[in-house]
Structure formats: structure tokens, C-alpha cells
Amino acid sequence: MLYYLSELTQWFTPLNLFRYVTFRAVMGAGTAFALSLLLGRWMIGKLRAYKIGQIVRQDPEMERIMHHGKKGTPTMGGVLIIFATLVAALLWCETANPQVWIVLATMLFMGGVGFLDDWLKLREKNSKGLLEWQKLALQGLWVVVAFVAIEAVPGTRPHARELMVPFFKAPVVADLTVPGALVFMFLVLVGTTNAVNLTDGLDGLAAGCMNSVSAAYLVLAYVAGNVVMSTYLQVPSISGAHELAVFCGCLLGAGLGFLWWNAYPAKVFMGDTGSLALGGTIAMVAILIKHELTLLIVGLVFVGEAASVLVQRASCKIYRRFTGQGLPPERRPFRMTPIHHHFEIISKERAKAEGRAPEAAENSVVIRFWIVSIVCALLGLATLKLR
Secondary structure (H helix, E strand, C coil): CHHHHHHHCCCCHHHHHHHCHHHHHHHHHHHHHHHHHHHHHHHHHHHHHCCCECCCCCCHHHHHHCCHHHCCCECCCHHHHHHHHHHHHHHHCCCCCHHHHHHHHHHHHHHHHHHHHHHHHHHHCCCCCCCHHHHHHHHHHHHHHHHHHHHHCCCCHHHCCCECCCCCCCCCECCCHHHHHHHHHHHHHHHHHHHHHHHCCCCCHHHHHHHHHHHHHHHHHHHHHCHHHHHHHCCCCCCCCHHHHHHHHHHHHHHHHHHHHHCCCCCCCCHHHHHHHHHHHHHHHHHHCCCCCCHHHHCHHHHHHHHHHHHHHHHHHHHHHHHCCCCCHHHCCCCCCCHHHHHHHHHHHHHHHCCCCHHHHHHHHHHHHHHHHHHHHHHHHHCCCCC
16 A cells, blocks of 8 residues: 555655565565564453463373463464554555455465364364365365466466476476366465464464565565566566565564564464464465475475374374274384474473473474574575576
């Protein structure tokens, strides 16, 4: 909205500043950060007042990682991220840009699915929520809606069915066809959304890793929307994608502000409301700027989290099929999944053996995952030049 102040430069020249993407991305990040920081304490108080607290899964595995102390911590804090991002984006993005609305709509829809999941958990007082097939069905529905919208936008239509691969300057597949493009988009959106959801298991883990991914995609979107830079780096030039850089700035600011309250020891959790919204949003940004597979590098932490769950499940099912018995814990690939719990258990056992407080081990695991995420974000940006 404030972008349109740049049209008044004939009366006040400095207003031309609002035309610059870099300025609006920084201001959007600052606005979202301030909103998250200022509204955080009030929102946490409201969540406590309405008794919207974390439901901890009741099984022996949770005893091993000592997470029962988290029970009752306010959850559904993802509402704060969504609100701060939405307000900042509406203020600083060019609202006539259809790509911004596609991403905002994705964030709201996926956040709505997560909200429903969280609400069902609270109502039933267990950790199940929506069934897996229900989540997949809702996410699949949105894939169809978003694909139709992408095909209808002149700036994104020419590249909608292309398959771009990092390190290749030309599309590996020029036309996936409609069914192929839908399947690919479904895999990207659903895979990313649920991978972020699985990562949200330790204080500050998902929020911190998502911040580095958001920062990387801010740069990628800026390059994709700049004709000169995209031509020089030989990446797809997407008309209007520069506004997604501003949006990613807003997302980054909201994530940093939320992390203030979500860092160990967390005063609030994002819940599925936040994790599904964040995963779906960054996946849609990647789809729009044709950097879908770059997510495998930039979001390697999320990939590892999801892969660990798939490997663990597959191992247990294969063993049961051939033996008729459950796979013994000592023979499983991981002590516990998602993989952050595997490292958490090892770290806490090591802390006990060395006479240190085991509770602090959780924070060390989170910070190391943040470091890996930052390194992966830088490696993802390096793919821009290696083509």
C-alpha cells in the first residue's frame, strides 16, 4: 500500500524511496518484527486465559526426552506470525501484484488447516488432530486452486510447467503438461509443509531454521524479479517476482519477532497453525520463482527431518512384515524421530554422563541445527552462480 506513495514524487521527491524493493523489504521486515515483538506478550496472555496449551503425546518415548514440562505452554502462536506478515505485506508490498496475493492466500489457507488441526487437538485433549489423509486432501485441494491462479497470471504462466534444476541454466523439462505440473507442485507444497511441521518439535527449532530459509528466498526472489541480474545469472526471469522479495522480508521479520518468544525456554509454540502456514508459504514462493528444487538445499534441515521419519516408519513396517513383530528400539535407525529427538536423546545422555544439566542439551541441539540451516541457505544461494 505504501508503495503507491512513490507516485507522488512530483510533489515530494523523497517519496521515490518507496519504489525500491530493497527499502521496502527492509521496512517490511522491521514492521513485522515490531508487530511480533509488541503483540507477543499480549497474545501469550490471551492464549493462557483461554487455556490454549500444548498437548504432549502420552507414550514412553516422550519420557525419554522429558518434554512433559512443556505441557500447558500456550500454543497456536503461529497466528502471531501470520498476522504480522499479513499486515506488513499489505503495507509494503505492491498490492496490485497477483503473486503477492497467491502467496498470502496460501499462507492463510495452510494456516487455517493448521488452526483446525490445533483446535481438534485441544477439543479432544490428545495429540492426534486431523488425520493424515484429511490434511493431504485439503493441501491437494489448494494445489489445484493455486495452479489455476498461477496459469491465469501473465507473469508466471510462461514458466508454470517448466522443471528447473539447480546448476542447470535451462529447463530440464520445458513442459511437464498439466497433470505432471500438478503432481510436481503437490509434492513440493505438501512435502515442504509437512517437513516444516515435523521440524517443529524443540523450542525455537522450526522458527530459527525458517528464518534462514526466508532470507535465502528473499535474495532468490529479488534476482528472479530483476531482469538484469536474472539474465546475467541465467535463471528464470519472472515478471513481478521482485515483490515476493518484499514479502519474504516481511516473513523473515515476523519469524524473528516470534523467535523472541519461542526461544528456549519457549513461552509460546507456533503449533500446526504456524508450521503449516510457514511451510506452505515458502513452498509457494519457491514455486512462483521456479526454485522449487533449490529448497532441497536451502531447507536441508527440513528434508532431513522428514526423511528420518520416512526411514524409521519404513524400517518398522518392513521388519513387522517379515517377522510379525515390532522392530526393537535398539535396532531402529534412529533413537527417536523426527531426527532432532535422536540428537536430543544422545545429547542429554552425554550431559548426564558428564554431570551437566540435561535440560540445556535441547538448546545446544537447536543452535547446531540453526548453524546447519544457515550454511545450507548460503549453499543454496551459491547455486545462482554455479550454472
